[in-house]
Amino acid sequence: MLLNIPRTQLQAAAEAGSTEIVEHLLNQGVSANEPPSKRAGATALQLAAITGNINIATILLKAEADINAPPAFFNGRTAFEGATEHGRIxxxxxxxxxxxxxxxxxxxxxxxxxxxxxxxxQYAAKSLADDLYAKVLVSQQAGIIGMDGEWVAPDMPDFGSFYS
Structure with missing residues (x-):
């Protein structure tokens, strides 16, 4: 236990940055989505995000860890929240x-x-979060109005021919 916060073996290994133990536990069938303890707990992916360990986060995501897992009930953080709070750009x-x-x-x-x-x-992280949010919002809006594909419908003329 760390500060009386119980961790599963996978969560403790992720927090400690032990790639070998994380891989071993996952190979033994441990779920990448073990729930956090209710108070200040975290999933293995949330702990990897808080510590900034992209290698462990990658391993956990390949094992189907939920990138948007909710935070622990008391004092929890999502993976993105934890990374931002600790300035893990x-x-x-x-x-x-x-x-x-x-x-x-x-x-x-x-x-x-x-x-x-x-x-x-963590002002740089806050600024980056603002930028990432703006980019995600713009890409979502572009997808909604169909700007991510072709503008010309199959039965519409190619407007480029008007300029030739």
């Missing part, structure tokens, strides 16, 4: 690239992440 970018959902639940994960970053004086 590379991890923040990695998590968003892997599918951390900053828009779900009325942007709750994003809003909590920037609040934690401010409380912890």
């Amino acid at each position: 590379e991890m923040m970018i990695f998590l968003v690239g892997e599918g951390a959902d900053l828009l779900a639940n009325n942007n709750e994960q994003y809003r909590r992440a920037i609040a934690f970053a401010e409380q912890n004086r």
